Amino acid sequence: MDGDLFKAIGDATRRTILDELIEKDGQxxxxxxxxxxxxxxxxxxRQAISQHLAMxxxxxxxxTRRQGRYKFHHxxxxxxxxxxxxxxxxxxxxxx
Amino acid sequence: MIRIxxxxxxxxxxxxxxxxxxxxxxFTKKHDVPTGDARWLTVVSPANPDGVELLLEPDGHxxxxxxKKALAADGIPFxxxxxxxxxxxxxxxxxxxxxxxxxxxxLGPVVTAVFDDTCGNLIQLATMK
Numbered sequence: 001m002d003g004d005l006f007k008a009i010g011d012a013t014r015r016t017i018l019d020e021l022i023e024k025d026g027q028x029x030x031x032x033x034x035x036x037x038x039x040x041x042x043x044x045x046r047q048a049i050s051q052h053l054a055m056x057x058x059x060x061x062x063x064t065r066r067q068g069r070y071k072f073h074h075x076x077x078x079x080x081x082x083x084x085x086x087x088x089x090x091x092x093x094x095x096x
Numbered sequence: 097m098i099r100i101x102x103x104x105x106x107x108x109x110x111x112x113x114x115x116x117x118x119x120x121x122x123f124t125k126k127h128d129v130p131t132g133d134a135r136w137l138t139v140v141s142p143a144n145p146d147g148v149e150l151l152l153e154p155d156g157h158x159x160x161x162x163x164k165k166a167l168a169a170d171g172i173p174f175x176x177x178x179x180x181x182x183x184x185x186x187x188x189x190x191x192x193x194x195x196x197x198x199x200x201x202x203l204g205p206v207v208t209a210v211f212d213d214t215c216g217n218l219i220q221l222a223t224m225k
Contacts, residue, residue, distance in 0.1 A: 027171075028197050029170040031171060069168045
């Protein structure tokens with residue numbers, strides 16, 4: 001499970017997909033492709049983006065919701081909690 | 097000189113399509129000619145009544161429906177119409193009960209949105225900056 005998570009966020013395009021879903025949650029594949037192309041200059045094919053989404057879904061970071069004839073993609077950042085649990089973030093003492 | 101005079105969209109019901117494309121979107125009817133079991137039915141923009149016509153074409157061919165369904169599932173619009181201000185048009189159409197799969201998004205050189213035409217298609221609205 002952890003392996004899927006690190007693999008999922010180990011790719012720049014997949015991280016950008018998550019960024020765009022943070023900006024606007026619940027997007028169609030078409031909207032995501034448009035944002036990646038127009039805003040980030042990523043010329044990935046629709047199939048490639050679809051595969052990226054499948055990997056994000058595998059890691060639990062994206063869920064798809066079917067609504068009528070449409071499919072929307074939603075972000076779920078909860079799997080990232082396991083990272084902080086594994087390597088807790090200790091707050092540094094402020095230097096006097 | 098060759099020129100583009102017509103473009104078409106496959107609709108599941110011509111009467112329903114005519115109502116949506118005129119009453120909601122604001123096109124006006126140009127031609128309506130009976131052709132056996134269907135109509136040669138076109139609409140135009142009031143901004144250019146002698147310009148390009150949009151043919152509301154029956155989607156009766158067995159290949160048309162699976163094609164439309166596959167595009168819709170991925171949120172892919174079949175065609176694009178231009179408006180002066182996508183943001184304002186989205187608000188206007190939502191007020192008329194039109195459903196959007198993509199709200200207005202500023203993509204840099206263009207602002208786009210995508211709505212459901214109730215006849216089996218997604219349509220993109222665009223404003224070039």
